[in-house]
Structure formats: C-alpha cells, structure tokens
Amino acid sequence: MFPTAPIARSSIHFGPEPTRMQFDDLSAEIREFCDRREWEQFHTPKDLAIGLSTESGELLEQFRFKNDQEQTALLEDPESREAIEDELADVLFFILRFADLYDIDLESALATKLEKNRARYPEEEYTGTNNKYDE
Numbered sequence: 001m002f003p004t005a006p007i008a009r010s011s012i013h014f015g016p017e018p019t020r021m022q023f024d025d026l027s028a029e030i031r032e033f034c035d036r037r038e039w040e041q042f043h044t045p046k047d048l049a050i051g052l053s054t055e056s057g058e059l060l061e062q063f064r065f066k067n068d069q070e071q072t073a074l075l076e077d078p079e080s081r082e083a084i085e086d087e088l089a090d091v092l093f094f095i096l097r098f099a100d101l102y103d104i105d106l107e108s109a110l111a112t113k114l115e116k117n118r119a120r121y122p123e124e125e126y127t128g129t130n131n132k133y134d135e
Contacts, residue, residue, distance in 0.1 A: 023107065027100040030093060043101055052094035059087035 021029070034040060062084050063071055074080040099106045120133040 023096065023099075026092075027096045030097050031100055034097065040101070043097060045098065045102060048094055048098040048101070052091060052098070055087060055090035055094060059084065059091060062087060 034043065062074060062080070066074065074084065095106070098104065099109075
C-alpha cells in the first residue's frame with residue numbers, strides 16, 4: 001500500500017457528500033466540454049477505446065521500471081503526483097465519455113462485474129493470492 005500525501009483539490013470532488021460530483025455530473029461536464037468543441041465526430045467506440053488505452057499507457061509510463069520505493073517517492077513528490085493525477089483524470093475522461101455516448105450504466109456494470117468476480121474469486125480460495133481464476 002502506498003502512502004498518500006494531502007494535496008489541494010479543484011472544485012470538482014468525488015464521493016457521497018452532496019457537494020461532490022457523481023458520475024452523472026462528471027459526464028455532463030465532459031459532454032458540455034466535448035460539445036463545445038464538436039468532438040463527438042471523433043468519439044466512436046474504437047477511438048474512445050484507443051484513447052483509454054493510450055492514457056492508461058501514459059499512466060503506466062509514470063511507474064515503469066520503478067521499484068516500490070521509487071513508486072512511493074513519485075506519489076509523495078507534488079509534481080510527480082500531479083502528473084499521475086492528470087493521467088488518471090484522462091483515463092476517467094475516456095471511461096465516462098464512452099459510457100455517456102453509448103448508454104452504459106457504469107454503476108450497474110461495476111456492480112455486475114463485482115458479483116461475477118465474487119463468484120470467480122471466493123475469499124476462502126483467493127485471499128492473499130493474485131492468481132487468475134483459471135490458473
């Protein structure tokens with residue numbers, strides 16, 4: 001587990017508090033952002049999947065060839081942490097944009113996937129191991 005350093009946050013927040021934005025609010029912000037730039041023409045499922053993969057790769061790049069201590073140091077350094085947060089935000093952007101344009105209920109999809117994973121990875125068999133269910 002990596003420690004987290006306190007950082008300043010923007011006006012966009014996540015979580016259950018009434019002042020925090022939820023998926024629907026975030027999707028609306030992204031929709032407006034993209035609509036004002038007429039980007040929907042570039043947001044086919046394939047193109048959004050490519051964008052998601054590209055941004056995920058950029059997140060991975062931050063940690064590539066780093067040992068645990070170096071990874072922790074990245075998260076403790078404000079400049080490096082901001083770069084990591086930027087990449088995570090880019091990933092979230094593509095996830096939310098895809099779900100919004102193609103009518104995917106992320107909360108429902110995640111709940112369904114967690115149920116599948118609970119069946120595939122029973123606690124009594126998989127606690128403390130990272131083996132895949134078919135290994």
